[in-house]
Structure formats: structure tokens, C-alpha cells
Amino acid sequence: MSFLERIEERPGAAELRAASYRMLGLKRGATCVDVACGAGHAVAELVRKGLKVTGVDADPDAVEAARQRAPGAMFHVAHSAELPLEAGSMDGYRALRLFHLLADPVPTIVEAHRVLRAGGRIVVGGQDYGFLLIDSSDQDLTDVICLGLESRTVSPRATRTLRDVLLDAGFSDVEVAVHNEVVTEHALMAPQLKSAAAAAVEKALITQEDADGWLAEQARRGRRDRFLAVVPTLLVGAHR
Template sequence: MNSSLFETTVPNPIAYLDRVAATDLGRSYKKRMLDELGVEPGRTVADLGCGPGTDLGALADAVTATGAVIGVDHDESAVATAGERTAGRDNVTVLLGDLHELPLPDGSVDRARTDRVLQHVADPARALREARRVLRPGGRLVMGEPDWGTLTVDHPDGELSRAYTRYVTDEAVRNARIGSQLPRLAADAGFAVPTVLPITSVFRDVRAADGILGLERTTRRAVEAGHLTGEAARRWLDHLADGPFLAAVTFYLVVAER
């Protein structure tokens, strides 16, 4: 196996988010999210789960100096980084807070976004109710989440592919199917859901896929969890490294209106 193809150590969370944002895929879907938000000058926009502030600058440019952008994240290191990256932007505020109990008043924002955050939270339904609470009537929430149940990694032994995906959906990601569940959860939270946009990401280069999916790291964890044997993991990774490669997963962009 050409193990040098694969990243074996877990990347720093902030570095990983920056890496994803810098890919063609990241730039493309983030632009589509911004378009769907329909941000106008003078609006107040909340980035819920803003991480290291990746998208705060683009939002600040969209609302102009007459508007306001509020980033909220539960991670102190991410909040500190976001604050550093937006220093000098008077229309940006970054707050430490929990998406289940947002540090914002009722009806205080015009637009809100969540980007690959709800797959990780303890209670997505509660987070959606909180997002609705802080939106003004007529406000809009735009969410982007993968459905990891759609993950396909081609392999001559289809059962190995299915076992890998089962591990990802059953154990690796807390809310692995959240992408396709978002329209229902948003409706249950009281939103209207006018738009659902599926975006299928296709990877033909194993290095590019590994940078996003962490193929070897995830495979090793699948072995530890009993989803794959050590021998099966070797056969799986050998083909991914040496054979023609294809992986795909569907990302859902969902627009919800209050």
C-alpha cells in the first residue's frame, strides 16, 4: 500500500476548516449559500457555528458598514481566531455561545446561516428552534449539511464500501443523515422550506478526497469499532491508493423562512 498518499494524523480543527474552504468545492457551495441568503446592505446576519471566522468577512462585505454580522461558536479557540481575523471590521462581533441557547435576543437578526455544524450538535431540533427564535418575521436561515448515508467510495468489493459507509453513519458522525433530514426538522421547528438544493461532490483524486474525508484515519477507526477486519482494511486501502479512484457524497443546501 502506498501509505504516503494518506494523511495519518488528525489535522488541527481550524486548519481543516480552512482547507475545506479553500477547495473549489468549498468556494462554490459557500458562494451559493451567500446567494441564497439574499443579504442586503444594512441587514443583520448571524453565522451560527462560525468557527474561525471563515465566512464572516464575506458576510460583512455584503451587509456593508451599515449592517452587522454576528458570529457565534462554542469553541473558545475558534472564537479567538475569528476575532483576530475580523479585527478592524467594526460591523463584526464574535460571541462565545451555544447553538442550543443562543446569546441573542428574540427577533434580532434578518438572516442566519449554519455551515456543516448541525451534523455535530447534540440536538439539531433545538438548535433550529433557537435559530427561528432569533430571526425576525420574514427572516431567512440557510443551512448546508452533508448526508453521509449517500457516501459512496468505489471498490471492487462492494461490501467493504458498504461497511465503511455504515461506520461513518453509525459511529463516526453524530448526526450523519442530517442533510436529508433538514427540510423535515426545519418544518417541525416552524419554518417554511421553499428551497432544497442537493449538491453532489465527486472526487476522482485520492489525495483530494483524503484531505476532506480522512480515508485512512477513518478506516483505522472502523477497524477498532469492528466494522472492518485488519485484512479487509488493508485490501480496502490498497485499492484506494493504487486503483482508479472515485468517491461521492451529497451535500444539501436548505433554505428556511420564518
């Protein structure tokens, strides 16, 4: 739960959530489901906008935290491909930070199509790990280390397929937007950097010496205010 909290409270996270709400374009009183709701940050904000919100997450601990954050919402512990909602019962559907965890996005999108009313609005997306940018004096090594980070994820590049998946599922007016989070504070990315380097070593993509040297360089960049990472998130919206 502390990880989920940190993700949603990082600089830029509130802006990303707001961008997804604008893409949803729902009016007060509309029904909306937030799938993979995590600790409930988006659910709470959507409730304050006057929406009737249902939060869904497969993690019971996440749902409990979300209930405390947004007591005015309805919650369910369920998988994204099996929502305990009636067909056509939702005006809006939102799911971010989900698809990199799924081996196949199709059942989740098909289920979204089922629970949305005709004309309803969907917004899905998340980080595509293949687009992560980290500045370094050795960019080739950095690119290999980023491949290590991808190896820790079920579907690291799933988000780029969502436009096709939505069209195949019968959605229309599909639009794609890119939200970039620029990170210049090394401490915010340090855990991910260590995880990426460790994974690259485990996969025999680099040596431990390579990893240690790269991590040391990134730490030095942080101390000199020279650290830079750009984390793009794709938002894909459509009509049912």
C-alpha cells in the first residue's frame, strides 16, 4: 500500500489524474467505475466532482484503503475481466496503471464494453516501459538497463496496443494523448533505478560492475542536480 500511495502522491500524478477526468468528460450525477482503483485517490476526486463512483481492485488491502479515502463511493474486490456490475450500468469507465500487469488486455476491455451504456466514455492507459527516458553518459548501457526493468513486468508495452484493442472491441472515436512526467529529483526514481539494474544483472544483460557504475553515475547526477528522467503515460479514450 505504501507503494501505491507514493505513486499517486508523486509530482505530476494529480495532473495525470486530472487529464484522465477531462478525457472522460462526465457531468455531475453520472455513474463511473474506476478499475484498479488502488488506494482510491481518483475515486475520491471523482466523488468530489459529483459523480456516482464505483471503485474496483483485485487487492482487498487497496480496497480497504480506498474505502477510508472515499467513504461516499461503492467498492468491490474483483478482477478487471469479471466486474460485479450490470450491463450498460456505467456512463464512464476509467482504468490506469493496470494493463502492464495483465497478460492479455482483451478480456478487460471486452468487460468494459459490457458495463458501459451506449454512448458511454472509456479512458484507459498507463506507462509504456519502452518509452522511459533516463539521461546518462552511457546511453547504450541505460537502454539495456531499461530492458531489465521491462523484464520485471508482465506486459511492459501493453499500453501502446490499447487503441487497437478498443477498436477491435467495438469502441469508436478513439483518441490517444501522451502525458509526460519530468523527474529531476533522483530520490524519486532511485528505487526503480536499483530494480532495473538488478533485473538487468539477473538476466545477464550486464555485469554487476556495469550496474554499480551506472547507479553511482545516476546518484552523482542527483547530487549535482543533473538527474533527468521522463516518464510518458499514454491515455486512450473512446466512446462505447
